[in-house]
Amino acid sequence: MCGIMAYIGKKEAYPIIIDGLKKLEYRGYDSAGVAIMNGSLSLYKKQGKVTFLEDFTDGKKTNGNLAMGHTRWATHGIPSDYNAHPHTSQSGRLVMVHNGIIENYEFLKTLLKEKGFNFKSDTDSEVLVQFIEWYQVKYALTLKEAVRRALQDVEGTYAIVIMDTIAPNKIIVAKKENPLAIGLADDGFYIASDAGPMSKYTSEVIYLNDEEVGELNIDGSFSVIDLENNEIASIVTSISKSNDNYDKGSFDSYMLKEIFQQPDTIKNCISTRLDVANNNIDLKAVDEHKRLFKNTNRIIIVGCGTSWHAGLIGEYLIEALANVSVEVEYASEFRYRNPVINQNDIVIAISQSGETADTLAALKLANEKGAFTYSLVNTPESTIARHSDSVSYIKAGVEIGVASTKAFTGQVTLLTMLAIKLAIIKETINPSEVQKYIKAIHQLPTLVEGALKTKNVIKKIVKKLSNNNNALFLGRGLNFPVALEGALKLKEISYIHAEGYPAAEMKHGPIALIDENMPVFILATNDSALNKLVSNIQEIKSRKGIVVLIKNEDQIISKELADYVIEIPKVEEILCPIISSIPLQLISYYAAKFRGCNIDQPRNLAKSVTVE
Numbered sequence: 001m002c003g004i005m006a007y008i009g010k011k012e013a014y015p016i017i018i019d020g021l022k023k024l025e026y027r028g029y030d031s032a033g034v035a036i037m038n039g040s041l042s043l044y045k046k047q048g049k050v051t052f053l054e055d056f057t058d059g060k061k062t063n064g065n066l067a068m069g070h071t072r073w074a075t076h077g078i079p080s081d082y083n084a085h086p087h088t089s090q091s092g093r094l095v096m097v098h099n100g101i102i103e104n105y106e107f108l109k110t111l112l113k114e115k116g117f118n119f120k121s122d123t124d125s126e127v128l129v130q131f132i133e134w135y136q137v138k139y140a141l142t143l144k145e146a147v148r149r150a151l152q153d154v155e156g157t158y159a160i161v162i163m164d165t166i167a168p169n170k171i172i173v174a175k176k177e178n179p180l181a182i183g184l185a186d187d188g189f190y191i192a193s194d195a196g197p198m199s200k201y202t203s204e205v206i207y208l209n210d211e212e213v214g215e216l217n218i219d220g221s222f223s224v225i226d227l228e229n230n231e232i233a234s235i236v237t238s239i240s241k242s243n244d245n246y247d248k249g250s251f252d253s254y255m256l257k258e259i260f261q262q263p264d265t266i267k268n269c270i271s272t273r274l275d276v277a278n279n280n281i282d283l284k285a286v287d288e289h290k291r292l293f294k295n296t297n298r299i300i301i302v303g304c305g306t307s308w309h310a311g312l313i314g315e316y317l318i319e320a321l322a323n324v325s326v327e328v329e330y331a332s333e334f335r336y337r338n339p340v341i342n343q344n345d346i347v348i349a350i351s352q353s354g355e356t357a358d359t360l361a362a363l364k365l366a367n368e369k370g371a372f373t374y375s376l377v378n379t380p381e382s383t384i385a386r387h388s389d390s391v392s393y394i395k396a397g398v399e400i401g402v403a404s405t406k407a408f409t410g411q412v413t414l415l416t417m418l419a420i421k422l423a424i425i426k427e428t429i430n431p432s433e434v435q436k437y438i439k440a441i442h443q444l445p446t447l448v449e450g451a452l453k454t455k456n457v458i459k460k461i462v463k464k465l466s467n468n469n470n471a472l473f474l475g476r477g478l479n480f481p482v483a484l485e486g487a488l489k490l491k492e493i494s495y496i497h498a499e500g501y502p503a504a505e506m507k508h509g510p511i512a513l514i515d516e517n518m519p520v521f522i523l524a525t526n527d528s529a530l531n532k533l534v535s536n537i538q539e540i541k542s543r544k545g546i547v548v549l550i551k552n553e554d555q556i557i558s559k560e561l562a563d564y565v566i567e568i569p570k571v572e573e574i575l576c577p578i579i580s581s582i583p584l585q586l587i588s589y590y591a592a593k594f595r596g597c598n599i600d601q602p603r604n605l606a607k608s609v610t611v612e
């Protein structure tokens with residue numbers, strides 16, 4: 001994973017690097033470091049977040065107009081100052097930041113040790129910079145040539161920025177499977193793991209392709225070659241100036257801000273897509289390939305984590321409304337199991353970041369096998385978006401909290417519209433049903449606002465339960481994936497062990513866990529599953545479980561069945577996963593808050609998982 005930010009040009013580089021690293025912390029926040037060239041090299045590294053690095057450099061020399069920085073998610077070696085990037089070579093001449101994994105690092109390290117190289121860190125990245133120096137010195141190569149030749153012997157993935165302190169008028173960059181964007185501006189080059197941090201400086205970006213090496217000079221010239229030394233004419237892409245707001249505003253965390261943004265983000269997702277006049281859903285990505293979508297009999301959805309949960313909801317909705325068979329796969333499994341893909345199958349990749357390594361690999365595999373690929377992503381110009389045959393954006397705006405909230409409800413909203421759209425194309429739905437659903441989706445933002453009003457009730461309930469170390473989330477039908485999502489949310493930010501189950505599965509094993517210390521969150525908002533669910537609640541209550549019932553305002557369920565009740569607005573049943581997930585987000589937020597956890601940056605996690 002890890003985030004890279006670098007600059008070479010006319011401006012002071014350090015503030016650009018720090019600002020960029022803060023925007024890249026979604027890729028990891030175990031440690032951060034910066035190297036600035038100004039006559040001599042100033043190198044600062046600190047375990048922890050970018051702000052710790054900022055404090056550490058306070059009052060130290062940071063001026064210079066060539067610098068690189070890194071925010072790390074540890075793979076090889078514990079989070080520490082000495083494992084933080086940038087790493088230097090044996091002589092101290094080369095300095096490098098790396099995102100990725102060098103798979104044959106042990107072999108290379110042994111080889112280098114035999115040649116007298118010493119190592120100051122436990123990282124695979126340090127091995128790479130040492131290996132490049134070994135090539136450079138042994139064959140008297142320019143840095144660009146040394147990088148090109150060394151990378152031919154490297155197995156694994158990389159995005160690197162490297163400079164030679166003896167020739168500090170250029171930066172060399174290279175990438176394979178990890179993204180690297182180069183921003184072109186009059187004042188210099190901006191290099192980053194994604195285009196976000198550079199979008200306020202330039203609208204012209206080159207996305208380096210795999211196994212390409214670029215040389216960016218301080219005089220504004222640049223060139224790109226591949227590993228075989230062929231010149232590459234890189235394509236310059238236009239990016240839009242980012243209006244994304246990176247402030248928390250009046251909220252104590254990005255997560256809470258993002259939870260409360262949902263009425264607006266859902267509005268954004270639906271506003272140009274609900275075609276009331278024509279009783280239709282406007283999904284350009286589908287309309288442009290209408291025949292393909294009409295003829296498909298099988299859809300495979302791939303994703304990870306929360307996006308996978310959204311995919312499961314998509315499966316329920318698409319099968320029910322459009323009568324198309326849907327399979328939902330963990331991208332990490334799909335990519336390695338030689339899946340059967342038939343002609344006319346459509347593979348849908350779901351991803352907030354658009355950078356998740358497993359989802360990207362699954363998408364590439366689907367492309368190779370000749371499937372039509374369609375992605376539902378949040379981040380514009382992300383790698384997954386760029387590698388898909390077709391794309392629809394979730395339009396939730398930048399999501400910073402590691403726990404996905406507004407992106408999840410955006411994904412589910414988009415999938416709901418997709419299911420209706422497919423049903424229209426396949427003529428499995430009648431116009432009055434379409435009208436009913438369009439009307440209901442139109443009301444969603446207001447109903448989400450209503451669901452957010454449960455905040456204070458939830459705060460009181462969670463205060464009483466936050467010392468429990470386990471929890472269960474139960475739902476049936478469309479609320480089963482929501483239960484999985486609620487459990488994931490709770491564990492990732494509060495470190496409470498939680499599981500999600502289809503309610504009827506309890507008696508096949510998990511019911512053994514129920515006692516007076518087990519809070520059980522039950523999603524009862526879908527009326528069609530209600531009667532069966534009530535029996536499941538009774539089974540839990542009679543075993544002394546603590547029942548927290550999440551129900552619609554107008555549902556009549558005996559209060560005796562529940563220890564606590566959270567009431568949310570009633571919605572059309574196909575939309576219940578969106579409304580039901582709001583209280584679950586608030587439950588995990590308050591649990592993390594009462595337990596004193598870092599809500600936006602939980603331990604061991606990163607927002608975007610760019611390693612497999």
Ligand code: AGP
Nearest residue numbers: 305306307351352353356403404
């Ligand atoms: C969500 O709360 C998680 N942090 C995580 O499961 C996430 O959804 C997963 O890593 C997939 O990310 P993506 O949507 O960016 O591909």
